[in-house]
Amino acid sequence: MLSWLPASSSAARNDTQVIVIGGDYDYPPYEFLNDQGEPDGYNVELAHAIADVMGIRVRIELGEWDKMRDALLDGRIDALEGISISPQREQRFSFAPPHAIIHQSIFARKGAPDIDTIEELRGKEVIVQKGGVMDDYLHTHNIGAFIIPVATHSGALRMLASGKGDYALVANVPALYLSKQLGLSNIVQVARPFQAQQYGFAVRKGNEEMLAVFSEGLAILKNTGRQQEIYNRWLGPLEAPGIAWKRWGQGAAIISCVLLLILGGTVIWNRMLRRQVDKRSAELRQHQQQLIQADKLKSLGVLVSGVAHEINNPSALLLLNIPILRDAWQDAEELLEQHYAEHGDYLLAGLPYSRMRDEIPLLLKNMADSAERIKRIVDDLKDFARLDPQQLQPVDINTMVATAIRLADTTLRRSTQAFEVQYEPYLPAIQGSEQRLEQVVINLILNACQALTDRSQAVKVSTRLAEDSQQVQVWIEDQGRGIAAEHLPQLTDPFFTTKREQGGTGLGLSVSSGIVQAHGGSLSFTSTPGQGTQVCLSLPIPTHATEAAA
Missing domain, CATH: 3.40.190.10 (Periplasmic binding protein-like II)
Known part of the structure; x- marks a missing residue:
């Protein structure tokens, strides 16, 4: 090969x-x-x-x-x-690294008894995909089932539907998809999805x-x-089966409370630190700010790492199951409407059906949107708290910026018709993580696009060598709405955002600032309200590179 x-x-x-x-x-x-x-x-x-x-x-x-x-x-x-x-x-x-999670399911013909564990397949005729993970599992763990291997999942389900074999042990989502597509109405799941595998x-x-x-x-x-x-x-529409409404509500309430505690505690703690800093003398202020910020990042990192995984699990379940609840409502709506037409209005969940038929689709949509927002916030928190060391390699700044621009191309085209990029040639390479630096530049470009109020306004990206020849710089400039002077010092503070009403969490620039600081660099901002903003990303050139250039 x-x-x-x-x-x-x-x-x-x-x-x-x-x-x-x-x-x-x-x-x-x-x-x-x-x-x-x-x-x-x-x-x-x-x-x-x-x-x-x-x-x-x-x-x-x-x-x-x-x-x-x-x-x-x-x-x-x-x-x-x-x-x-x-x-x-x-x-x-x-x-x-995995890009999905696969669950397995046990299917049987209607009327077969439910199964709680895979060990209950002992002595049964079980249809599996030849060479599939469950074929491997049954052989490796000596379950004691009589294995019937077939080439495909659809072949396994058809064989089961035709009366052959006792059960089919297949991947959950493909089986649901195929059984619906093939119209196999005489087979059903007889166990909850299990064996979650990367x-x-x-x-x-x-x-x-x-x-x-x-x-x-x-x-x-x-x-x-x-x-x-x-x-x-x-x-999105085909993931794991739904959970009870009460359990969903309890999970959503727990997630909301945990997030409120995190955010509320962080805000209160941040205010307490501000009061302490204000009491310090002017000559020690800068040093104190650095110590406080370091301590804050460390503590927040410990807090987030302890809860992020627990929040992600129920959030993922919500995202997987809400579309199925929406489908269930749509399937039941015809019967409910028929009952309404024949018997008049009636109570559903304690409220008149004539009201609930309009409210439930909106409730489901709001739930889906909220669960997605929870996921985005947790992902941002995990990025903000990530402390894993990155292997440093030579990074060509022009190549890194070009890749970031290419990845942000769709947003740039949608936001402005006046985009410009300038690369200074022969820039020395820096030491760092190209992927993490791309993340910073993409975030800065997206912020510039979001600041524009009209497509005629421009965004410019440029690379250059600093005046002292000790750093390379990436400049991102926009002609957008600008930032008030009093907000500039707070831009990289966790949870500070001027776009709260648009769904901003205030973590994008915090994550970017942490990445840049880990590379020994800095972010600086200048802005004039109504005229635009300029952001300068500065990264140090390795000592051997500057000596060679001299």
Whole structure:
């Protein structure tokens, strides 16, 4: 197969080479052949998106799952775009960070008894996908079931519906999708979804350079929100089954209380620190501000790391289940309307149905919007508190800025018709994390776009060498509404924002400032209300680079 591996610099990549990515031809909505016989689905779109941001060429080949898995092992393809991660598979494959979570389900014909655990399949005829993760699991754990392997999930469900086998052990979302698509009305789930498994790209063991391409591309898509857009488009309406209304309400209330405690405690604590600082003498003020900020970041990091995971879990359940509740309401609405027409108004949840039929869709929409906002806030908090060290590498500032502009291209085109970029040639490289610095520049560009009030107003990005020749600089300038002078010193404070009514959390510039400080650099802001804002990102040049330039 291909011996080529892409270099870290996009300019060094050989565009004539193609990475061949394999997958299952019948595993919707993740990957499948559409009506035109072409590869389609969440995994396929994600693979092409990674190819776009990494500047590589890929070809998607879909076939029977066990054959595609063997094709990767013997080198006939370069990667799999979606495979569940397990300890057994980690001995033969190397995995990129997961891009989805796959749950398994047990299906049976209507009338079959419910099952609580997978061990209850002992002695039963169980249909599984050949070479799939549950095929591996049943063999590895010696469950004692009589295994009937088939090539595809749809084949497993059809066989079960036709009267063969006792149960089908299949992935939850594809099974729900296929059973509805195929009209298999005589089979049902008989157990809650279980065996949550991480799911993502894989390469042959030892092919770490190829793995790095997918890992880096996926990280860029996650940071820009593009991966979440692709995920929502394909999987939003089909995720795990709903939970009871009372449990949903309790979960939402707990999440809201925790967030209010975090935010309220942080605000109160911040005010107390301000009062203490105001009492200090003027000559010690700057030093005290630095100490307070360091202590605040440390404490907030400990607080956030302790609750972020617990908040994310119920928030994810809300995002997965609200669309199903919405579908349930739509399915039931016809019956409710018929009852209303025949018997007149009646109470639903203690309120007249004539009112609730208008209120419930709005309530569901508000719930979905609020859960998504909770997720965004928690993600921002996790980024703000992240203390993991980044491996420092030489970073070409012009290349990094060009990548950031390309990732923000859609927003730039939508916001202004007067965008300009200028690169100063022959800038020395700095030491840092290119991905994290891209995140800073993207955030600054998006802020500039949001400040514009008219598409005729301009945004300009430029790179240059500082006057002292000890730093390289990235300037982002806009002709937007500007910032009041009294707000400039607070721009990088956690939770400070002038865009609260537009959904701002006040964490974007805090995260960016932390990244820049970790690189030994600085952010400075100048602004004139009504005329625009200028932001300067300064990063130090390594000592050996400045000595060589001299």
